[in-house]
Amino acid sequence: MELLAGTRNGVYRGPPTAFEEAVRVLDSDRVMRVRTFGSRAYAATRSGLYRSLDGGDAWTRLATPRTGVYSVLEHPPEERLYAGTHPAHLYVSTDGGVTWAELEGLQDLPSRGSWHTPRHRDEAHVRALRADGDRLIAGIEVGGVHVSEDGGETWTERREGLHDDVHHVLVADGYWVVSTGDGLYRTDDAGRTWTRLDGDVEGRYFREAAVHDDRLYAAATVGPPPTWDGPRGTDAALYESIDGGETLEPVEYPGAPGEFVLSWAAAGGEMYAGTTAGQLLRRVDGAWRGAGGVASGVASLAAVE
Template identity: 55%
Template structure:
């Protein structure tokens, strides 16, 4: 089974773990998301030069021509009828024919806070950083906006409700644990909701680190990683000062663990392969969690890792 790796320079494909050879398969530039979905064929790469799809294990790719070039997120509905794409600037599009044609979901622009969404270091505009659905709520779409908060639609993206009260508005990723339970990784904290965002609980109150990029769950264990501050500080005198945490109770308690590359390197991406968890860091390192719970070095790719998919 191949692993597809979204990096700052495009998408790499590796055939084995540990890494023996990494092939650049899309020269697409920055690639925030690589994703597969249970009900739709292929793998999707959301990149700053478009949304790409491969149906041959990442060997060849087709640009699906989303109206905005900079695609930050993608998700497919559980019935495979809809593919949603989130972009920069923050717009949302849907395709009902497998990506051949796209329609903007204009209701997303009608949210009351829309005029407040902006990210100073991204041309003072926001982007849809995360899109999620759950099989038990197939018409519900959950969107995380950097910077703009969490928002929810119950009608396949036509109309929207804000779920941003109680969660930091710099949203990097929303992990769906159940139909109403989500974990949001934010620029200032890790948050959980058990009522579809109507209320939020902060999970990182016992930690010194506040900058979370993405959480992951596998085999009953929650994984998350954080840096002490935002990426602009990671190359300074003190480095990223990063940490990796694990939880067996959905985040109620977070236990720190050591890992190759830490604390200088930040884990930004996750996937699972052959029953093991893989993670990727901002310096291009891949690490693997062994059966005894220790993390080992599994090799490098030539650019900082942004996303992973097995």
């Protein structure tokens, strides 16, 4: 078992217990998301969508309709491949990425005209794509969460009560957790209602959450990336929860508070995290330890055999 790390200059692969041995296996623009589905690995990047069929050794660029790909999903596996882009459009391929069709129903949502942010050329992007059974979930930065029950043909807004700067959607057993630029939110009814989980913590900016062995992991900073260059760095904290986020307990980790945890992955029965400084953290015997790292911030992590 190895880890793939998506960074600002491509994808690195290495052993999770000694990530200083990681090598760059894909030279690309900034990686927004790296994901694995069976033996297939994908890197969604600002310069396109890449796929590896051999665990990350060799990569092929898929010809997507738009260059900036921010999210990727196979669902069902090996049948339908989805790519979420910047600007915020969604495409599907049924032939492994050879041809693509736009799922125009996403553009028909009532809130579509409000999806934009000055930081991203006053546009938005599909930052998260997830599946929960037959349901598709799209998280828009900036635009909220939306769901589809028919493979992406039509969509329903589930953004009421949720901050619309969506970075990540975690699908857990019976609930979802959404990380946003202003808060961490949970829903137990597929987005019809939302509960904010971060009322008792200082940070408000969340990038990603994860769950492993019924333990929820999340990290927060006090502000977005432009604020991370101060004397305290990101001024971040890491939290764990054993009750689905109802209570978030702060835990110590190497690099705190200057390094912010951007990404998570489970590999070999253990939990790993990647930070803004490129450090890989490993949870051992209930505590976080350093496990090497790379020269660029680890924006996304995925396990590969």
